[in-house]
Amino acid sequence: MEDFLLRVVPGLAEQWRGSTPEEIGQIEVLAGRPLPPFYRWFLSRMGQSMGPLTYQRLDLSARRVLTSYAEELIVPHSRFLFIGHDSDERMPLHLFYDLDSPERADARVTRRYAEGGERYEQFETFRELLAYGALLNFRIGKLPQVCKALIRGNDPDILSHLDPVMDSLGFTRPVPTGPCCGLYERHDAAMVCNKVPRNRPEAVMVFKLAGNDPGTLRRIMGEISTASSLKIKVSEWTPPLE
Incomplete structure (x- = not known):
């Protein structure tokens, strides 16, 4: 940390x-x-x-x-x-x-x-709160294109399906986290995802993915969708796409 x-x-x-x-x-x-x-x-x-x-x-x-x-x-x-x-x-x-x-x-x-x-x-932990905020503000907030989306799965353990895909795409996980928070970094992109910790966790997480251009982000999300059972629904692009 x-x-x-x-x-x-x-x-x-x-x-x-x-x-x-x-x-x-x-x-x-x-x-x-x-x-x-x-x-x-x-x-x-x-x-x-x-x-x-x-x-x-x-x-x-x-x-x-x-x-x-x-x-x-x-x-x-x-x-x-x-x-x-x-x-x-x-x-x-x-x-x-x-x-x-x-x-x-x-x-x-x-x-x-x-x-x-x-x-x-x-x-789930104070560590995750701090690390999530640091990656969001000092990596994602500095990259030119950001996408906000929902990611859904067939069971609540979203990260067990997401982690192998992100590993295959060259992302690292800089800080160990639990099942309610995911942090990922690559030289040209970064991503945070989280959900509220509950006794009965939901099979959905919110994520923000940032990179140098929309094409990079689309390729990352496309690989997640095709290489796993996870489904992605984009809610916002910043700046908006034309």
Whole structure:
């Protein structure tokens, strides 16, 4: 994960700043249990500043976490650990760890209001949330042509059918992921796909595929459709095709 972020995000090594061991220890006390190992790594590298990875409305800093608890914006909970403050004034859906849903040295992340209520599941792991955003913003967002589409299969495990095709097309998978998130890179293209983690997963994912021209993207999608049982329905081209 660290190698991937340092390669994809320009200037990250010079601008990220980690939390102090004392801050990490204070957050662990609030969690009431050992922190997920990946979150501990994140805090040690980016707990003070995420540099170019900083989200526009979401403050993931250790200081914001500790301040929110100290000011009683967030009430400590044995299951949900507050890790990100949403500054949206109308619908502030803050980011929480679901510590009762551990996964791959990490845990599920969800969004909800400070006082509780309905949860909006995000990713199986915080690692996937960060890696998805980095690839989307710093690779896909820099390529000239983007396609957004739905990909459907006969069973919920979409990636078991998609991965072999992407491997055959020369894509690499820079960060290990679970069945609800896929990340793919090639010198001339990149792709992210995801779906909401649920107990009963759907047999569909949303993806964004970017490359140098529409022809490249059509060939990639054509190979996925012909070499697997997956079906693709394009919803948007950016910029629009003539």
